[in-house]
Amino acid sequence: MFFKKWEISLALRYVFTSHKDRFISVINLFSLIGISLGVATLIVVMAVMNGYESELIDKILGFKGHLTIITMNNNKSDQKSLYKQETDKKLSKIDDITDISEILFSGYFTESQCIVASNKAMNGAIIKGVDSDYLLKKPGISSNIDIIFKDGIILGVELARKLGVKVGDDVKIISPSTNHTIIGNLPKVITLKLVNTIDFGIYDYNAGIGFIPLKISYKLFDNQNKMIEIVLKSINSTDNVKKILLKRFPDISIIDWQENNQSLVQAIKIEQNVMFLILSLIIMIATFNIISSLVILVKDKSKSIAILRTMGATKCSIINIFIFTGSIIGIMGTSAGMIIGIIFTNNIDKIKKLIEKISGNELFDPIVYFLTKLPAKIIWTEIFFIGGLSLFFSFIATIYPAIKVAEIDPAKTLRYD
Known part of the structure; x- marks a missing residue:
């Protein structure tokens, strides 16, 4: 017109x-x-x-990663040590993959719901067992960590506030895993020093997340909880990398970030x-x-x-x-x-x-x-x-x-x- x-x-x-x-x-x-x-x-x-x-x-991907390999499928061996060796071997191969250009970071971790307690209060939390490389190299966490991860515990800032603890104080971790004793099954308990706090930028994470060394988590949790987390350069690469990994390792189970947070x-x-x-x-x-x-x-x-x-x-x-x-x-x-x-x-x-x-x-x-x-x-x-x-x-x-x-x-x- x-x-x-x-x-x-x-x-x-x-x-x-x-x-x-x-x-x-x-x-x-x-x-x-x-x-x-x-x-x-x-x-x-x-x-x-x-x-x-x-x-x-x-923020979610900065903490949980794009892909999580959680377990091996249907291993019929009754020998737990053999099962663990096979699991570690396959996880190691995945962790060592360097020819997939989209992978930015990968690392081992264990995870369990626990109770954390101080002399003043107690609270439920997800405790993640990791090594120092995990915290220092992983995007989304490394920028908030200014101390080498020692044999202690790192808590979200809000969780530390709820417990009323500061760096140097003792924090008790009560695991759902149990020890067999003469008086029955008792939960595993360990006391660690608070070495640092971290601000994830998400309230729920700040109020309910903690990190402990990987070797200590083996004592506190079941050994078969070992998992590997993968962070990618782009969120758009998730499906492609997942297909590649499943093709190379058909007996692994992978959960992507969308499955973890589908409802949200x-x-x-x-x-x-x-x-x-x-x-x-x-x-x-x-x-x-x-x-x-x-x-x-x-x-x-x-x-x-x-x-x-x-x-x-x-x-x-x-x-x-x-x-x-x-x-x-x-x-x-x-x-x-x-x-x-x-x-x-x-x-x-x-x-x-x-x-x-x-x-x-x-x-x-x-x-x-x-x-x-x-x-x-x-x-x-x-x-x-x-x-x-x-x-x-x-x-x-x-x-x-x-x-x-x-x-x-x-x-x-x-x-x-």
């Missing part, structure tokens, strides 16, 4: 009306503000949800889709204000339109004028909304802190939302899609009033002047 200069000029006059038509200007302004707020809100909410998903997955990932995706739908409806409702403003404009300018028709203006020209009038409001509102949304997103943590300071309430509770800070991630393709969606709604809103104005009969309108 091509607009003539006089059509554009007249459309601009209708958008920025004179003081005599101040009421129409106010309606146009409200339409513009409504679209701007709708677009800005959608951009901010989607950016926060994208940032939340990305940050949460990064699906919940985030569903919430994203629902929020996008709801906020898109807000933009749609805001663009409907354009219909109201154009209908009022048609009533107000019906005589002028009739005169234009008698001067030779075609129905197509009249339609063009009113479509362009509504489109200008949509373009201005969408542009303003995109700018506001991007600025707000880039400063969202500062704005959150300011609102919390003014209101006295915590807006982003780490206990509820897992993460310790409010994340936001701008995806430009998504922003342009939101802008295009707003412009599409704005254009659709102009069609009905534009067609109705073209149906005005100049003779009848001027006859009753």
